[in-house]
Amino acid sequence: MQPIVAGHHINVGAIFRSAAALGVDAVLVTPRCADPLYRRSIRVSMGTVFQVPWTRIDPWPAGVDLLRDNGFHVAAMALSDDSVSLDELAAAQPERLAVVMGTEGDGLSARTVASADSVVRIPMAGGVDSLNVAAASAVAMWALR
Numbered sequence: 001m002q003p004i005v006a007g008h009h010i011n012v013g014a015i016f017r018s019a020a021a022l023g024v025d026a027v028l029v030t031p032r033c034a035d036p037l038y039r040r041s042i043r044v045s046m047g048t049v050f051q052v053p054w055t056r057i058d059p060w061p062a063g064v065d066l067l068r069d070n071g072f073h074v075a076a077m078a079l080s081d082d083s084v085s086l087d088e089l090a091a092a093q094p095e096r097l098a099v100v101m102g103t104e105g106d107g108l109s110a111r112t113v114a115s116a117d118s119v120v121r122i123p124m125a126g127g128v129d130s131l132n133v134a135a136a137s138a139v140a141m142w143a144l145r
Helices: 009-021 039-045 063-069 086-091 110-115 133-143
Strands: 002-005 027-029 054-056 073-077 097-101 118-121
Touching: 009 027, 009 039, 009 133, 063 073, 063 110, 073 110, 073 133, 086 118, 086 133, 097 133
Parallel strands: 002 027, 002 097, 027 054, 073 097, 073 118
Antiparallel strands: none
């Protein structure tokens, strides 16, 4: 699995830390994503930004086609009427999977969600509709390990 992220320095660092801990192959960051080599990102990642392979994927969201051309199923983490649960994706996980996660608050653009092969949600309880992107990425990486 390869997560693709956009977001704040703290969240980016936390995502890299989870990616290292959960054995993710690589992290791809979008052009507007916070810099993983920014001091705060490095500190929050506990230095794992130097351990996990990563690169920028540009342009975005046109990069979805590049991933698909290279055999990846692209799953967008988003709240959507046509989304499948993370459990469903894990039960029928494609051989090559790229999971796209959006920024805190705004999430993914409608264009990115529309370009994905599937839309995935983490089932929630207690009237909560979503998690912080760093927490959601850790849950997804664990479920799809």
